Amino acid sequence: MGLCPFHDDHEPSLVVDVKKQLWNCLGACREGGDVYRFVMKADGVDFWEAHRRLGGHEAETKSVGVAEQQWLERAVDHYHARLLETLAAQDYLRLRGITAAEFVTSFRVGYPDGSWPRSCRQKEGAPYGVLEC
Numbered sequence: 001m002g003l004c005p006f007h008d009d010h011e012p013s014l015v016v017d018v019k020k021q022l023w024n025c026l027g028a029c030r031e032g033g034d035v036y037r038f039v040m041k042a043d044g045v046d047f048w049e050a051h052r053r054l055g056g057h058e059a060e061t062k063s064v065g066v067a068e069q070q071w072l073e074r075a076v077d078h079y080h081a082r083l084l085e086t087l088a089a090q091d092y093l094r095l096r097g098i099t100a101a102e103f104v105t106s107f108r109v110g111y112p113d114g115s116w117p118r119s120c121r122q123k124e125g126a127p128y129g130v131l132e133c
């Protein structure tokens with residue numbers, strides 16, 4: 001337990017679970033999350049800057065074709081919708097300290113429940129990710 005840096009805290013209300021690498025304020029602000037969320041909030045930076053400050057490397061960039069990008073967008077939309085429809089998945093996020101709705105929506109967090117339509121399959125001879133549905 002420690003003083004929460006995100007509200008005017010006089011009684012220690014910040015709980016840190018070192019093993020799970022999660023933190024949560026039980027006081028006035030009720031903030032919480034993982035190490036990235038902490039750095040983002042404490043330093044007022046976005047995810048990638050927090051990643052860099054935590055010693056992470058720049059993300060590798062690889063250009064993808066239009067068809068691959070469209071397929072990825074469809075998969076992200078599909079699994080994000082599954083998360084929004086599945087209370088058990090939302091409970092799991094809360095358990096992991098992911099409580100900010102804007103985080104879930106801005107990063108389009110998904111629930112990969114294996115529900116991708118069986119009718120969508122890799123098109124034979126096509127680049128990876130190009131599907132027939």
Ligand SMILES: [Zn+2]
Binds near residue numbers: 007009013030
């Ligand atoms: Zn707090």
